[in-house]
Amino acid sequence: MSHRITGISGLKRYVDLSDDEADEIERASREFRWAITPYYASLMDRKDRNCPIRKQAIPSARELEDVLGEEDPLHEEKHSPTRGLIHLYPDRVAFCVTNRCAMFCRHCVRKRIVGKRDYNLSQGDLAKGIRYIREHEEVRDVLITGGDPLVAQDAWIESLLREIRAIDHVEIIRIGTRTLCTMPQRITNELCDILSRYHPIWINTQFNHPKEITEEAAAACDRLLRAGVPLGNQSVLLRGINDDTDTMKKLVHSLVKIRVRPYYLYQCEVVRGTAHFRTPVERGLEIIQSLQGFTTGFAVPRFVVDTPIGKVPVAPQNIVARDENSVTLRNYEGKVWQLPNSVNWR
Numbered sequence: 001m002s003h004r005i006t007g008i009s010g011l012k013r014y015v016d017l018s019d020d021e022a023d024e025i026e027r028a029s030r031e032f033r034w035a036i037t038p039y040y041a042s043l044m045d046r047k048d049r050n051c052p053i054r055k056q057a058i059p060s061a062r063e064l065e066d067v068l069g070e071e072d073p074l075h076e077e078k079h080s081p082t083r084g085l086i087h088l089y090p091d092r093v094a095f096c097v098t099n100r101c102a103m104f105c106r107h108c109v110r111k112r113i114v115g116k117r118d119y120n121l122s123q124g125d126l127a128k129g130i131r132y133i134r135e136h137e138e139v140r141d142v143l144i145t146g147g148d149p150l151v152a153q154d155a156w157i158e159s160l161l162r163e164i165r166a167i168d169h170v171e172i173i174r175i176g177t178r179t180l181c182t183m184p185q186r187i188t189n190e191l192c193d194i195l196s197r198y199h200p201i202w203i204n205t206q207f208n209h210p211k212e213i214t215e216e217a218a219a220a221c222d223r224l225l226r227a228g229v230p231l232g233n234q235s236v237l238l239r240g241i242n243d244d245t246d247t248m249k250k251l252v253h254s255l256v257k258i259r260v261r262p263y264y265l266y267q268c269e270v271v272r273g274t275a276h277f278r279t280p281v282e283r284g285l286e287i288i289q290s291l292q293g294f295t296t297g298f299a300v301p302r303f304v305v306d307t308p309i310g311k312v313p314v315a316p317q318n319i320v321a322r323d324e325n326s327v328t329l330r331n332y333e334g335k336v337w338q339l340p341n342s343v344n345w346r
């Protein structure tokens with residue numbers, strides 16, 4: 001964390017930058033902060049401006065050319081009973097306990113809170129969130145997120161886990177973190193020991209491109225898996241980075257090889273400063289269609305569009321006709337099959 005790259009001169013150790021590009025970075029960074037871990041920077045292509053690692057990490061002047069983007073497209077602030085806590089679904093909450101991240105991804109959905117002045121929630125705000133969870137017995141699933149909660153100190157993480165685990169009706173604890181991808185060195189044996197004391201804990205991370213699946217990342221995943229933590233991946237569909245079927249297929253195959261289950265593929269949100277990454281919803285559908293049936297069932301993520309009314313799964317339509325006594329289904333190759341299926345079977 002303390003060696004992160006936050007200036008042009010540091011960045012020039014990893015990539016060749018023209019004066020124009022350096023000027024662009026300076027202009028964009030006045031609006032949107034940036035920081036890159038030395039590890040993630042080491043994956044960048046020195047010469048290629050279109051490198052998918054570079055595009056996710058290095059600010060672009062195109063971030064300033066966004067007329068549609070909103071600060072809070074998910075209206076998360078409206079669903080927040082206590083600071084950082086979001087209670088949108090009946091049985092689970094998201095708890096944004098910090099705005100700190102190892103890297104400030106250019107496409108981040110929480111650009112409004114991430115990359116401003118660093119903070120962890122205060123002890124008082126944490127206590128309010130935990131009290132809310134304790135008083136709401138319907139909450140059986142707590143997703144600790146941010147920012148990136150694993151950027152915090154071990155002791156801080158452990159005390160948070162201890163308090164949440166002490167609530168009887170909380171069945172599972174989930175952590176959302178991108179450190180597996182941007183700072184895999186964070187996954188120390190000590191951290192794994194802590195996590196293993198508060199099971200069931202599940203972790204979701206975010207790999208967006210096969211170049212990110214390195215030996216270091218695979219080793220970090222392996223440490224967590226050995227500590228009994230199931231791993232899922234939430235990719236973001238990003239124009240010019242992973243919005244083609246070959247890249248996505250390679251990504252999901254690389255993930256299952258390191259035992260990380262593709263969970264969601266997110267439509268890029270209409271967040272201010274991300275216009276150049278957006279694709280039409282149809283692109284996501286085409287990608288899912290190119291995977292479903294063509295590869296391992298569990299390698300296919302669910303394509304979701306997040307909205308103020310929640311995540312909406314968007315799937316290719318496979319029921320092509322229905323009458324009283326049958327349903328006609330289409331398979332991945334476009335073949336159809338009529339199946340006896342009465343409407344009176346209810």
Ligand SMILES: *Cc1c(COP(=O)(O)O)cnc(C)c1O
Binds near residue numbers: 086094
């Ligand atoms: C995404 C999200 C969750 C978790 O949703 P799952 O579909 O169960 O993974 C919970 N709360 C909020 C506010 C979310 O945005």
Ligand code: SF4
Binds near residue numbers: 101105107147148
């Ligand atoms: S790690 Fe997640 S929260 Fe942090 S900047 Fe990247 S996308 Fe946003």
